[in-house]
Amino acid sequence: MGKRRDITAWCPINKTHAIIKKGMQKGMRNSIIILVVLLCSLFSILSIFILSFQDSENLTSECLGNNFSIAQSDNIDNHKKSGEESRQDDPWPGTGNWQISNGANIIVNNRNIRMNGSIIIDGSSSLSLYNSTLTFECTQTNQYRFEVQANGRLFINNSQIRAASSRYPFQFVVRTNARFVLERSMVSYCGTNSTTDKSMQGLYIESNFAEISNCVIQNCYIGIIVMKCSPTISENTIRDCKTAGIRFRSSSGILDGNRILNSSTGIIADQGTGTIRNNYLHGNYGAGITILPGSNMTILNNIINGTDYYTRKKTGINTIGIDVHGTEGVYTSPLISGGSVEECFIGISANTTSTPSFVNVSIVNSTLLDVRTDGKSNVSMLNCMFVERKVYVGTDCILKVDGYLTIVIERMDGSRVSGANVVMHSKDNKILCNTTTDISGLVADVVVPIFLQKSSIKEEKTPYLIHVEKDETMIDSRIFSTSGIVTIILDAKVDIEIEPLNISWSPERPAENQAVEINVTINNLGYDIAHGILVVLYIDEERIDECSIESIHGSKVSRVTFSWIARPGIHTISVNASCSEKEINNGNNKGTRTISVKQNLRADLTINSFSQIYSIYYAYNSNSYTTTKPGDLVGF
Structure with missing residues (x-):
């Protein structure tokens, strides 16, 4: 017999079943492969998400530690992190503009930023800059600008804003209704001459909500331009500006306690x-x-x-x-x-x-x-x-x-003299007043015009002279003030005087906590000896010191010196002198001058080792610059 044939091998039904079975096995294998691929892809996506979340969490933790956060930046996406030190030194990649928008709230602390682009803050966003240096690396004049648009917010404290080169300054603009606070900071190399756009000339302010205080603004075309607004600008040093320290243009506001130098x-x-x-x-x-x-x-x-x-x-x-x-x-x-x-x-x-x-x-x-x-x-x-x-x-x-003058005529015992003939005239003998005192001994509210419609240079050291005659007694009294109350004693023989110009001090421009010698010259304009002269020094109406002079002969002078430890600000120095005798004129016993004392600016800054930051801070008192390197602790 021949080989037995397997009927199932050629049976159509069985063959179809086998094909289906084989296809099902193959499809299952493909499905498993597809499922595995899908699971791997999902796992990869999930891993990336987790890693991104962890990285974001780490960055957030870092930012919270340094008060620094970044959002909506053209440049940040292109920034390649090369470690903690790179992020600290240069959070911006250095190309393109930085648009701060869509409600971003950015805080920068302890950064040295070199900017190859503009910074624009829109009306919904804010930027806070603390303890940092921001340098615009312009390669042409006003190439980059730092702008706060209307309703935006910019807060700067203890920082430097500057162009990299004095040859190519940057623009700094604060638009209408922006909130702007600049304090304890330095702005350098800002603005240039522009006849078409005034905002290019310096730190340009259009907002009523601007405050600038305790800053150094230097080497600008115009230090600060105030345009149609009313900011507060106080206690700043503004120096070495090409056109002006500050320009108020169609504006109000307050300028208080600033030092504006060498512009x-x-x-x-x-x-x-x-x-x-x-x-x-x-x-x-x-x-x-x-x-x-x-x-x-x-x-x-x-x-x-x-x-x-x-x-x-x-x-x-x-x-x-x-x-x-x-x-x-x-x-x-x-x-x-x-x-x-x-x-x-x-x-x-x-x-x-x-x-x-x-x-x-x-x-x-x-x-x-x-x-x-x-x-x-x-x-x-x-x-x-x-x-x-x-x-x-x-x-x-x-x-x-x-000057509005009240003249009082008295005798040595203090009694008022009525019926005294008072003639007041200028040095060129023009009669200014000719009257007789009433029963109270007063000539009140005398108007003293000294120069009126003159057309040539006039030199006159004595504003006017007063002649008083009573019972054939004539007094010729020199008056150096054009207002106040002047008492003339008919039978007096001494006259103590302190002129403002006879008050001087050394050093001429003192600084805070510096010892100052205040020198005062006291005159006796009378013709007899004045005894028991008491000289009292006041600073801002506070009694500081006093000294006594035994006597001053007629038509002679005596000098005294006081010591004072200078306090910062503008102060009024007043010196009063009196003697034991009745004087011809007691209206010239006080001299007053103003003195300005420079404040010593101080800041303690620690430079960490993670970066090399060169911080230049101008100290007005020492008139010098200080360069700091990593690890230095510097006091200004």
């Missing part, structure tokens, strides 16, 4: 109102304060000190203390009250229909003129001291110097 002009008031008070302006070689047409600011208790003689001789630049400009049809009537203008080529200049008012302003040691008026200007000066009286009044100008 073309200290402060430019360009229209608007506001208050400029308690500032110290020194060495600004164009003008201390320039007031342009339409500016009607209140200017209180500022000390303006011009360039010294050697600087003027070297540069040929002649400083004006306060320079007021008007124009036809534009109201320009600022009020300048208190303070002093010292060592300027011209103390006060008024031009072109301006009508400024000066009250209690001292003008000291002017080289050419104390006051100059031109172009139909009308200047009013009340109770101002300019002892040299070097004045020029131009054609059709008015310079009115007034």
Whole structure:
């Protein structure tokens, strides 16, 4: 028999079943493979998510530790982390703009950032910068800018914002309604000359919600530009700016206690109102304060000190203390009250229909003129001291110097003298007052115009003389103040006097906690010996010290010296002198001057070893720079 055939091998049904079975086995294998691939993919995705979450958690932990977080940055996605030190030194990759938007709230602490792009903060976002250095590496002028857009927020404390090179400055702009706080920080190399865009000229402020305090702003085209807003700018040092330290343009606000040094002009008031008070302006070689047409600011208790003689001789630049400009049809009537203008080529200049008012302003040691008026200007000066009286009044100008004076005539026993003939006249014999005292012995509220519509330089060291005649007794008393109460004793023979210029100190520009010697010269203008002179020193109305002088002969002087430990700020020095005898005139026994004391800026900064940060901090007191390296602990 032949080989038996297996029927199942050729049976169609069985064959179909086998094929199906074989296909099912193959499909199952494929399904398993697909499932495994899917599971692997899911596992990979889950692993990446977990790792990303852990990395994010670590970064968040790091950021919380350093008060630093980053969101919505064009550059951060491209940043390649190379370890903790790289992130600390350079959180920005260095290319492109950094857009802070969509409600981002970014905090940066202890970073040295070199920026190759602009930083723009939109109206929904904020940036806080602490203890950091931000350098814009511009390769052309105003290439990059630091801008807070309307309603955005920027807070900077104890940091430096600068361009990498003085040749290529950056822009710094704070737009309308932005919240901006800049304190204990430094801004350098900001702004350049631009006739088309004023925001390119310096730190440009448009917001009423801006505060700048205890900062150093230096080497800018204009230190701060205030445009149509009312910020608060206080206790800053602004120096070495090409055009101006501060420019107020159509604005109000407060400038208080700033030091503005060695710039073309200290402060430019360009229209608007506001208050400029308690500032110290020194060495600004164009003008201390320039007031342009339409500016009607209140200017209180500022000390303006011009360039010294050697600087003027070297540069040929002649400083004006306060320079007021008007124009036809534009109201320009600022009020300048208190303070002093010292060592300027011209103390006060008024031009072109301006009508400024000066009250209690001292003008000291002017080289050419104390006051100059031109172009139909009308200047009013009340109770101002300019002892040299070097004045020029131009054609059709008015310079009115007034004082409100009460004259009291007494005898040695204190009784008032009625019926005394009082004649007051200027040195050129112009009669200013001719009257007789009433039963109370008073001639009250005498108006004393010294210069009125003069048209030539006038030098007059004595504002006016008073002659009093009673029972054939004549007293000739020199009066150096143009206001107050003057008591004249008919039969007195001594007259103790302290002129403000007879109060001096050393060093001339003291710093905080420095020992200061205050020197006072006391005159006896009478013709008899004054005995038992008591001299008392006051600083800001606080009694500091006193000393006694046994006697001063007639027409002689005596000098005393006091010691004082300087406190920062602007202070009023007052010295009172009295003697045991009745005086001819007791209205000249007090001298007053203002003194400015520089504050020693201090900061303790520890540089960690994770990076090499060069921190340059300007210390105004020492007039020096300090360079710090990792691990240094530096006190300024």
